[in-house]
Amino acid sequence: xxxxxxxxxxxxxxxxxxxxxxxxxxxxxxxxxxxxxxxxxxxxxxxxxxxxxxxxxxxxxxxxxxxxxxxxxxxxxxxxxxxxxxxxxxxxxxxxxxxxxxxxxxxxxx
Amino acid sequence: xxxxxxxxxxxxxxxxxxxxxxxxxxxxxxxxxxxxxxxxxxxxxxxxxxxxxxxxxxxxxxxxxxxxxxxxxxxxxxxxxxxxxxxxxxxxxxxxxxxxxxxxxxxxxxxxxxxxxxxxxxxxxxxxxxxxxxxxxxxxxxxxxxxxxxxxxxxxxxxxxxxxxxxxxxxxxxxxxxxxxxxxxxxxxxxxxxxxxxxxxxxxxxxxxxxxxxxxxxxxxxxxxxxxxxxxxxxxxxxxxxxxxxxxxxxxxxxxxxxxxxxxxxxxxxxxxxxxxxxxxxxxxxxxxxxxxxxxxxxxxxxxxxxxxxxxxxxxxxxxxxxxxxxxxxxxxxxxxxxxxxxxxxxxxxxxxxxxxxxxxxxxxxxxxxxxxxxxxxxxxxxxxxxxxxxxxxxxxxxxxxxxxxxxxxxxxxxxxxxxxxxxxxxxxxxxxxxxxxxxxxxxxxxxxxxxxxxxxxxxxxxxxxxxxxxxxxxxxxxxxxxxxxxxxxxxxxxxxxxxxxxxx
Numbered sequence: 001x002x003x004x005x006x007x008x009x010x011x012x013x014x015x016x017x018x019x020x021x022x023x024x025x026x027x028x029x030x031x032x033x034x035x036x037x038x039x040x041x042x043x044x045x046x047x048x049x050x051x052x053x054x055x056x057x058x059x060x061x062x063x064x065x066x067x068x069x070x071x072x073x074x075x076x077x078x079x080x081x082x083x084x085x086x087x088x089x090x091x092x093x094x095x096x097x098x099x100x101x102x103x104x105x106x107x108x109x110x
Numbered sequence: 111x112x113x114x115x116x117x118x119x120x121x122x123x124x125x126x127x128x129x130x131x132x133x134x135x136x137x138x139x140x141x142x143x144x145x146x147x148x149x150x151x152x153x154x155x156x157x158x159x160x161x162x163x164x165x166x167x168x169x170x171x172x173x174x175x176x177x178x179x180x181x182x183x184x185x186x187x188x189x190x191x192x193x194x195x196x197x198x199x200x201x202x203x204x205x206x207x208x209x210x211x212x213x214x215x216x217x218x219x220x221x222x223x224x225x226x227x228x229x230x231x232x233x234x235x236x237x238x239x240x241x242x243x244x245x246x247x248x249x250x251x252x253x254x255x256x257x258x259x260x261x262x263x264x265x266x267x268x269x270x271x272x273x274x275x276x277x278x279x280x281x282x283x284x285x286x287x288x289x290x291x292x293x294x295x296x297x298x299x300x301x302x303x304x305x306x307x308x309x310x311x312x313x314x315x316x317x318x319x320x321x322x323x324x325x326x327x328x329x330x331x332x333x334x335x336x337x338x339x340x341x342x343x344x345x346x347x348x349x350x351x352x353x354x355x356x357x358x359x360x361x362x363x364x365x366x367x368x369x370x371x372x373x374x375x376x377x378x379x380x381x382x383x384x385x386x387x388x389x390x391x392x393x394x395x396x397x398x399x400x401x402x403x404x405x406x407x408x409x410x411x412x413x414x415x416x417x418x419x420x421x422x423x424x425x426x427x428x429x430x431x432x433x434x435x436x437x438x439x440x441x442x443x444x445x446x447x448x449x450x451x452x453x454x455x456x457x458x459x460x461x462x463x464x465x466x467x468x469x470x471x472x473x474x475x476x477x478x479x480x481x482x483x484x485x486x487x488x489x490x491x492x493x494x495x496x497x498x499x500x501x502x503x504x505x506x507x508x509x510x511x512x513x514x515x516x517x518x519x520x521x522x523x524x525x526x527x528x529x530x531x532x533x534x535x536x537x538x539x540x541x542x543x544x545x546x547x548x549x550x551x552x553x554x555x556x557x558x559x560x561x562x563x564x565x566x567x568x569x570x571x572x573x574x575x576x577x578x579x580x581x582x583x584x585x586x587x588x589x590x591x592x593x594x595x596x597x598x599x600x601x602x603x604x605x606x607x608x609x610x611x612x613x614x615x
């Protein structure tokens with residue numbers, strides 16, 4: 001019960017933040033959304049506590065499903081990389097908004 | 111054919127990318143950025159030859175048991191896609207070397223990482239691994255869109271990153287739902303299960319929706335014609351050949367394998383295909399920059415390619431795959447040629463270009479044949495692409511489908527024809543051009559100056575686009591070689607038992 005509610009709250013916050021105009025808020029929104037996706041991946045396995053999924057260590061019936069954990073680990077790494085890149089974009093945009101173009105020495109012309 | 115060689119398709123470009131970062135010699139980098147895609151294309155041709163005797167080759171990474179390991183699977187469809195995408199990448203890299211864009215820091219490494227992601231996404235037989243390879247493909251693209259192009263790239267780069275990231279998250283949620291419902295994300299194990307179990311079907315549908323956004327299907331296409339033209343022509347050619355087409359490949363593969371027939375939401379697919387074909391073609395009218403017009407032609411091409419999936423017959427899927435191969439080559443040729451024009455004269459706008467037919471007759475020839483190909487006129491690959499789709503539409507049993515599809519193809523082609531005539535008249539006809547903006551290494555384009563008579567689009571700039579156009583013409587003459595490959599690929603998609611048995615023996 002906690003898991004679906006948490007996912008719902010995270011997605012609500014993510015959608016609200018992504019509707020904002022400022023890049024940093026959008027980045028925060030994406031952080032929330034990727035957390036929601038990670039929790040969904042975890043919910044795809046068994047969500048309550050189980051034994052460590054190590055070979056030769058307890059019976060497979062008591063062990064947790066290792067696949068969703070591996071999925072989440074991969075997804076977290078990817079989300080972190082993209083978040084850092086988006087924050088860099090927000091800094092390059094300078095005004096944290098696309099209204100003003102940064103001074104790159106180029107002529108602003110098509 | 112030894113299946114152990116399959117991981118080399120993503121691994122070799124990744125290692126080459128690392129090598130270009132460590133050894134920063136321009137000549138060495140150029141050798142790798144052109145040589146590795148050519149090597150990958152040669153590998154693709156080798157796979158195509160091997161698939162004559164052995165239709166499906168599967169390798170389980172790490173030697174884990176089948177069903178647990180991540181499988182890399184190659185059949186005629188993926189080998190054909192690897193060959194075409196790698197060839198287009200090689201031509202694009204030659205173009206980037208000619209314009210000097212590959213001297214920007216990390217551009218060779220980013221392009222090679224992009225190729226690694228594409229090859230991996232085309233080969234993988236596991237949906238979560240598909241997500242990972244799509245991310246491997248997208249992350250270098252985020253950086254590539256930011257280093258090249260006009261000042262608009264920064265805003266467009268944000269749009270591209272945000273849309274791609276939202277789509278990737280959707281894809282990940284689809285994979286999670288699929289795993290919860292089916293207990294596996296191995297495509298071979300999912301064969302036919304999406305039509306048996308509604309929850310599995312829902313997960314697959316969510317994955318396909320995410321891929322449709324990435325492919326640029328109407329009504330979720332609007333990001334594509336805004337983001338792509340803001341980057342430089344070379345990078346846009348790279349993106350158009352790789353990103354949208356990998357998404358389309360995955361849609362074909364997953365839809366055909368997981369549903370094993372028509373999906374319950376098939377009418378939605380037909381509506382989306384119809385809208386994509388027509389909206390893309392008629393939106394071209396609204397654009398007055400060459401590459402923006404071509405971006406909408408990419409959208410209408412996506413509709414034509416997916417028409418094969420909507421038909422879901424062997425002839426239909428084969429025609430769709432042929433159209434995909436043709437579209438990669440022709441859009442690549444046109445984008446690189448328009449890039450040559452932009453690099454020389456400093457603009458791609460209709461109102462800043464005119465009379466090029468007298469100045470650069472060879473550019474005009476390449477453009478004319480490329481536009482013929484987009485519209486579907488001989489002597490170009492587009493002719494057989496559209497004839498194949500019309501024939502496949504006529505071969506269905508249901509009369510309303512026959513008429514709807516054929517009418518759609520004709521209406522979309524007419525729209526493209528008239529809209530592209532507008533492009534042609536504006537750029538190539540009219541009085542002589544008298545001012546231009548010369549290329550400037552520091553700021554991209556210098557101030558507007560009088561055009562000296564000796565300034566022409568050089569042969570070296572035009573060569574990559576012209577080469578791709580020759581491939582398109584060769585596909586018209588040698589359609590007898592390509593069509594059997596697409597028919598084989600279609601047969602394997604319609605009957606995935608061979609695929610499943612190779613992955614899960």
